[in-house]
Amino acid sequence: MRSAGLLAWLCLAAPALAQPITLDRFGSFHVGGRQVEISGKPVIEYLPTVGGAPLRIDPNGTYVVGGMYAQFMVPAPMRGQVPLMLWHGAYLTGVTYETTPDGREGWLHFFLRRGWATYVTDAVERGRSGTAMSPDIFSPPVFLPSFNPWERFRIGDGAGSFARGTTLPGNQFPTDRESYTAFMRQVVPRYLNTDEDVIAAYIALLERVGPSAVVAHSQGGAFAWQVAQRRPDLFRALVLVEPAGTGVETDAAKLKDIPQLLIYGDYVDADPRWSVIRRNARRFSDAIRAAGGQVEDVDLPSRGIRGNSHMIMMDRNGDETAQLIQDWLAGRGLWR
Amino acid sequence: MRSAGLLAWLCLAAPALAQPITLDRFGSFHVGGRQVEISGKPVIEYLPTVGGAPLRIDPNGTYVVGGMYAQFMVPAPMRGQVPLMLWHGAYLTGVTYETTPDGREGWLHFFLRRGWATYVTDAVERGRSGTAMSPDIFSPPVFLPSFNPWERFRIGDGAGSFARGTTLPGNQFPTDRESYTAFMRQVVPRYLNTDEDVIAAYIALLERVGPSAVVAHSQGGAFAWQVAQRRPDLFRALVLVEPAGTGVETDAAKLKDIPQLLIYGDYVDADPRWSVIRRNARRFSDAIRAAGGQVEDVDLPSRGIRGNSHMIMMDRNGDETAQLIQDWLAGRGLWR
Numbered sequence: 001m002r003s004a005g006l007l008a009w010l011c012l013a014a015p016a017l018a019q020p021i022t023l024d025r026f027g028s029f030h031v032g033g034r035q036v037e038i039s040g041k042p043v044i045e046y047l048p049t050v051g052g053a054p055l056r057i058d059p060n061g062t063y064v065v066g067g068m069y070a071q072f073m074v075p076a077p078m079r080g081q082v083p084l085m086l087w088h089g090a091y092l093t094g095v096t097y098e099t100t101p102d103g104r105e106g107w108l109h110f111f112l113r114r115g116w117a118t119y120v121t122d123a124v125e126r127g128r129s130g131t132a133m134s135p136d137i138f139s140p141p142v143f144l145p146s147f148n149p150w151e152r153f154r155i156g157d158g159a160g161s162f163a164r165g166t167t168l169p170g171n172q173f174p175t176d177r178e179s180y181t182a183f184m185r186q187v188v189p190r191y192l193n194t195d196e197d198v199i200a201a202y203i204a205l206l207e208r209v210g211p212s213a214v215v216a217h218s219q220g221g222a223f224a225w226q227v228a229q230r231r232p233d234l235f236r237a238l239v240l241v242e243p244a245g246t247g248v249e250t251d252a253a254k255l256k257d258i259p260q261l262l263i264y265g266d267y268v269d270a271d272p273r274w275s276v277i278r279r280n281a282r283r284f285s286d287a288i289r290a291a292g293g294q295v296e297d298v299d300l301p302s303r304g305i306r307g308n309s310h311m312i313m314m315d316r317n318g319d320e321t322a323q324l325i326q327d328w329l330a331g332r333g334l335w336r
Numbered sequence: 337m338r339s340a341g342l343l344a345w346l347c348l349a350a351p352a353l354a355q356p357i358t359l360d361r362f363g364s365f366h367v368g369g370r371q372v373e374i375s376g377k378p379v380i381e382y383l384p385t386v387g388g389a390p391l392r393i394d395p396n397g398t399y400v401v402g403g404m405y406a407q408f409m410v411p412a413p414m415r416g417q418v419p420l421m422l423w424h425g426a427y428l429t430g431v432t433y434e435t436t437p438d439g440r441e442g443w444l445h446f447f448l449r450r451g452w453a454t455y456v457t458d459a460v461e462r463g464r465s466g467t468a469m470s471p472d473i474f475s476p477p478v479f480l481p482s483f484n485p486w487e488r489f490r491i492g493d494g495a496g497s498f499a500r501g502t503t504l505p506g507n508q509f510p511t512d513r514e515s516y517t518a519f520m521r522q523v524v525p526r527y528l529n530t531d532e533d534v535i536a537a538y539i540a541l542l543e544r545v546g547p548s549a550v551v552a553h554s555q556g557g558a559f560a561w562q563v564a565q566r567r568p569d570l571f572r573a574l575v576l577v578e579p580a581g582t583g584v585e586t587d588a589a590k591l592k593d594i595p596q597l598l599i600y601g602d603y604v605d606a607d608p609r610w611s612v613i614r615r616n617a618r619r620f621s622d623a624i625r626a627a628g629g630q631v632e633d634v635d636l637p638s639r640g641i642r643g644n645s646h647m648i649m650m651d652r653n654g655d656e657t658a659q660l661i662q663d664w665l666a667g668r669g670l671w672r
Contacts, residue, residue: 052581146399
């Protein structure tokens with residue numbers, strides 16, 4: 001009786017749960033990048049491993065830097081009318097959209113189950129895109145210690161909360177020790193002079209795949225706006241999930257023909273930094289609207305979706321926001 | 337008539353070509369790692385992006401380093417009797433087993449299509465496993481310029497061949513400019529003091545997933561032998577594809593109960609470095625056999641599989657070697 005009830009509840013709550021996913025095709029590729037010459041470096045010699053043979057690496061020569069990795073999955077049946085891009089934020093990779101740190105299905109699964117051809121990328125400088133010599137090509141990287149996302153991504157209740165182990169009331173991020181450690185294992189360093197490479201690679205990606213609906217998180221949101229200002233023809237819709245910045249305000253009119261959805265989670269106004277970021281995003285949205293564009297501005301708590309950290313797609317109620325995005329995309333005629 | 341003939345040929349040559357793949361489940365997780373304290377570093381301040389808010393990163397604190405990323409795909413129907421691990425080599429990531437640089441399906445597809453639950457990892461220090469502060473935690477990284485794999489992985493015909501654009505006769509690696517650039521975009525830096533972290537993470541992976549058949553390439557092969565010496569209970573079979581090193585020879589007996597398949601491609605004996613590496617691997621295999629173990633030693637050219645570079649899984653005839661591995665695994669009762 002109890003397990004039958006549980007099963008019924010599960011089926012209602014997540015109709016697709018535990019159903020297989022059929023992929024018409026899947027795979028990966030790299031796009032973009034440029035060639036850089038390195039010279040004047042000493043040769044490196046080492047014995048790679050027990051039973052190996054000594055290795056002599058001359059690091060001087062031509063490098064391909066600024067390329068970007070994309071993994072695609074095309075489900076059958078397909079219901080999305082355009083490809084769906086999932087772009088991650090700073091210090092992160094495409095893993096953002098895969099299984100959550102506490103082992104639930106991520107937004108990648110959510111959108112695949114609804115028939116979207118998905119493209120998950122690792123932005124330039126990180127993950128499977130690789131990186132480049134520093135400081136020769138990329139600036140020295142910045143690393144995030146464990147307390148930083150806890151306190152900066154609106155999981156904990158402010159400075160010192162990681163050490164205290166305290167969270168914002170009703171917080172939905174999986175904060176048990178094992179899940180948070182799993183999240184920190186996903187965190188990668190950030191280089192500070194790669195913006196132009198990242199933008200160029202996103203353009204190369206969209207040129208290869210074709211006009212798409214783009215869901216972009218945090219730093220990825222700022223990049224998405226900037227990419228869209230250069231190549232509005234490559235965007236059919238743009239969903240900005242807590243963008244950490246904006247496009248260029250004087251070029252706001254370039255975005256007037258792209259339907260845009262702007263989403264922020266909970267605790268934003270009480271946070272000294274996120275409140276500024278959202279204010280900037282709203283001012284930028286106003287500039288787009290003033291030029292004749294459409295930006296729908298969603299404050300999740302005012303829709304009854306509460307407790308969200310900056311990592312909405314990993315929060316326990318993350319699928320509520322995914323559903324909101326799904327409904328909005330369908331409402332734009334991009335899903336049938 | 338012509339296209340019907342072509343279709344028939346395609347169906348015979350690759351029965352599974354263009355068939356959808358059904359996944360019972362898929363996703364990713366990180367395993368392993370350890371905590372490290374960093375102190376005494378200056379705070380970093382920067383403006384992340386247009387429309388953002390200034391950021392102040394205190395890099396001092398606790399880091400989780402040495403974790404490892406794994407992406408799993410469990411097909412339906414499943415015919416593999418144990419999970420299948422695909423471990424990559426040095427300066428590379430799990431992308432090794434995905435789509436080839438010239439856009440063909442990779443060994444990941446090959447084994448999924450035959451019903452293996454697959455686990456593709458990015459070893460510690462690279463890809464979606466992230467990295468750690470250098471030189472504080474990991475040694476300074478080594479980068480490979482474009483000429484290096486061309487000349488070292490038995491694609492080109494020796495020193496200077498990248499500049500000349502020449503290859504070994506009958507070489508099977510996709511060497512057109514676009515494909516080779518796609519391959520170089522996959523290349524990531526290598527840190528030289530991470531071996532113990534890598535071994536610990538592979539053990540954590542196998543402890544989580546359970547006893548597996550492991551296919552390991554190059555540096556991954558040396559790691560696989562070393563991991564298996566520490567935890568032989570976690571291996572049901574071990575396929576070493578051009579291992580770049582061995583295990584510890586005095587502990588060879590620890591591998592006596594694991595069926596092992598050792599594979600090297602073409603042009604090995606003529607290469608001053610690979611000939612040494614294979615000689616070491618054969619001596620190590622002899623030590624395993626002397627202890628009562630079984631290592632089947634396959635020289636691909638002597639089986640009529642010719643022209644293979646070090647990157648056999650990317651070579652145009654890569655599926656012939658995948659089929660050889662498949663048949664060998666089936667012969668060990670691990671596939672039905």
